[in-house]
Amino acid sequence: MKYTYLGKSGLKVSRLCLGTMNFGPETEEKEAFRIMDAALDAGINFFDTANVYGGEEHRGHTEEIIGRWFKQGGGRREKTVLATKVYSDMYDELDGPNSSRGLSAYKIRRHAEGSLRRLQTDHIELYQMHHVDRKVSWDELWGAFENLVAQGKVDYIGSSNFAGWHIAQAQAEAKARHFLGLVSEQHLYNLLERTPELEVLPAAEGHGLGVIPWSPLAGGLLGRNALAKTGVRSARSAKLERHREQLQQFSALCRELGEHEDQVALAWLLANPAVTAPIIGPRTLEQFEDALRVTEIELDEAALTKLGEIFPGPGRPAPEAYAW
DSSP states (O other): OOEEEOTTSSOEEESSEEEOTTBTTTBOHHHHHHHHHHHHHTTOOEEEOOTTTTOTTSTTHHHHHHHHHHHTOTTHHHHOEEEEEEOSOOOOGGGGGGOSSSOOHHHHHHHHHHHHHHHTOSOEEEEEESSOOTTSOHHHHHHHHHHHHHTTSEEEEEEESOOHHHHHHHHHHHHHTTOOOEEEEEEEOBTTBOGGGTTHHHHHHHTTOEEEEEOTTGGGTTSTTGGGOOSOOHHHHHHHHHTHHHHHHHHHHHHHHTSOHHHHHHHHHHTSTTBOOOEEOOSSHHHHHHHGGGGGOOOOHHHHHHHHHHSOOSOSOHHHHTOO
């Protein structure tokens, strides 16, 4: 497994990130344990979760599963670079009127304590804002995160679903406080969704953030046999029909390359120097083992050019696009 630094931090993480969103709702605990053990055995040290994962009826369930896995010992916690998130309503009646979504200092403190308790650990390597909260000042935000870092409960702060200007604003405010600020941005980025190349990727690169793409397979549309699936829900079906011609060309190219669609889609992300580690979200051990193949794939210039023709990007990055 290859490793890279997480943005401007001194933290080294694997080039693949194990996403745990399915643990609980779709993947039962024993299978989740097997997947996490296999990830460590394969050299994947970067695990991503969120306090809200686990389903509407049991938010926090995914963190609890990871916590019980850590509790087995064997160096599991020590070998893992753990990332989780804060923002959403956890349906905690004790939050009272502060239960709604957001990033108040009150919520950050309380929800960090809740995550630590569920995860059965005393610290989190990467604590991420799941979304931006425009109602809260950066003085309040950075003050709350600075306290967590000073207490040793959190090592680094990351963002998710931020616009490019949010990243710039966050880093400017952090610099004024002599604080490290953000080290990563987790963002929707894949062959079918290349809009981040306009603003988010340049902003992340310019401000020293690692980029962690979520939904790298576009909700399964870039997965193997996507075109053969029937009976899917209407929204996904409509999207499939809208991109059918592109996906047919994509499948043909993958056959020429001798690789599966999902592996090529992940390899395309890994070929981008702005990307730190795409998130893979296996539901089964077999799916996880299949995903590992991507670490052996190196797309040549001809393949990358063809992928760009099938899935054209949004154009030049913003600074060049705005130039005369």
